[in-house]
Amino acid sequence: MDISNYKISIWRRIVQIIAFIVINYVIIEAIFSINLKSFEVFLKALPFLNSPRNPLSKGAGFVEYLFYSMAKGEFPFFIIALFLLFILFTNRFFCGWICPIGTIQDGLSTLGAKNKTVKKETHENLLKFKYFLIVLLLIIIVPLGITKTTDIAFHNDYKENLGSWAEQPVGFFSLSEYIFVFFPNLMTEIFENWEQTALEPLFSDFWVFFFFLFYLIVIMLAIFYPRVYCKYMCPFGAIAARLSRYSFLKLTRSPVRCVGRADCGICERVCPKQVRILDEPYEFFTGNGECNLCLRCKEKCPHNAIDIRFG
Numbered sequence: 360m361d362i363s364n365y366k367i368s369i370w371r372r373i374v375q376i377i378a379f380i381v382i383n384y385v386i387i388e389a390i391f392s393i394n395l396k397s398f399e400v401f402l403k404a405l406p407f408l409n410s411p412r413n414p415l416s417k418g419a420g421f422v423e424y425l426f427y428s429m430a431k432g433e434f435p436f437f438i439i440a441l442f443l444l445f446i447l448f449t450n451r452f453f454c455g456w457i458c459p460i461g462t463i464q465d466g467l468s469t470l471g472a473k474n475k476t477v478k479k480e481t482h483e484n485l486l487k488f489k490y491f492l493i494v495l496l497l498i499i500i501v502p503l504g505i506t507k508t509t510d511i512a513f514h515n516d517y518k519e520n521l522g523s524w525a526e527q528p529v530g531f532f533s534l535s536e537y538i539f540v541f542f543p544n545l546m547t548e549i550f551e552n553w554e555q556t557a558l559e560p561l562f563s564d565f566w567v568f569f570f571f572l573f574y575l576i577v578i579m580l581a582i583f584y585p586r587v588y589c590k591y592m593c594p595f596g597a598i599a600a601r602l603s604r605y606s607f608l609k610l611t612r613s614p615v616r617c618v619g620r621a622d623c624g625i626c627e628r629v630c631p632k633q634v635r636i637l638d639e640p641y642e643f644f645t646g647n648g649e650c651n652l653c654l655r656c657k658e659k660c661p662h663n664a665i666d667i668r669f670g
């Protein structure tokens with residue numbers, strides 16, 4: 360595929376900014392003092408396109424919506440089919456070019472601080488953390504969803520014991536939930552009720568406050584460690600990474616053009632996901648599902664050895 364390499368970063372930034380604004384269209388409302396409430400009709404059809412405005416879902420994103428539905432005892436076939444098709448045809452293009460959380464992290468990593476990498480062994484262990492979170496989520500959510508329709512007495516007991524985890528089981532695991540739902544709502548509360556108890560939602564529950572601080576630290580870390588949340592914590596990233604190898608869209612490396620790690624290795628040094636590109640097969644690489652198709656490696660390769668393959 361012939362893409363003028365030097366233009367990739369510029370195009371990616373443009374797409375990221377447009378996607379950020381479209382997904383969070385409340386920004387347009389704030390800037391131009393207009394009301395786009397009629398957009399909610401699209402949100403009803405595509406509830407994963409969330410913003411604080413979504414009337415259907417608390418969850419800010421694909422996977423958040425999926426888990427919220429499961430917690431309510433629903434199985435959203437439409438969203439799952441859409442998700443699978445998306446990965447099949449575009450792999451993790453969404454992560455590299457569209458996801459607003461990815462855009463925020465990319466912006467932070469350009470703040471001037473020198474980007475760092477995590478030691479290989481530590482990095483590989485940390486990558487597993489997001490799968491642990493998915494398992495934990497399922498342990499909380501599946502019984503919630505099943506018992507809602509089969510054993511309401513158990514459901515109520517279980518919910519009571521879970522406390523705030525039952526109210527927002529996905530929210531605690533999702534940075535996007537905090538940035539695009541919790542935080543704007545908190546700000547609105549503060550502006551509207553400053554003299555009363557504006558900060559109450561923040562201190563109302565230990566876990567809400569704990570995760571607020573936790574995600575604040577994660578965001579700060581993204582200044583030094585690019586895409587730190589995507590790599591180690593994102594629930595979308597965890598599921599997408601497992602499906603990535605089945606996608607039609609992948610990257611290849613030419614065995615003829617590539618001169619190898621000893622003589623070059625630039626691709627690996629610029630990769631924000633720490634993919635060991637040169638340890639991967641030439642035919643295609645996904646970095647065990649971690650590659651988000653940002654195409655930085657392709658852009659920076661001095662020998663034009665990396666290309667996109669479809670099929």
Ligand code: SF4
Binds near residue numbers: 627665
């Ligand atoms: S930057 Fe290109 S030539 Fe250099 S190691 Fe990577 S793929 Fe090979």
Ligand code: SF4
Binds near residue numbers: 633654
């Ligand atoms: S392997 Fe290349 S395209 Fe994939 S995340 Fe790393 S730099 Fe981006």
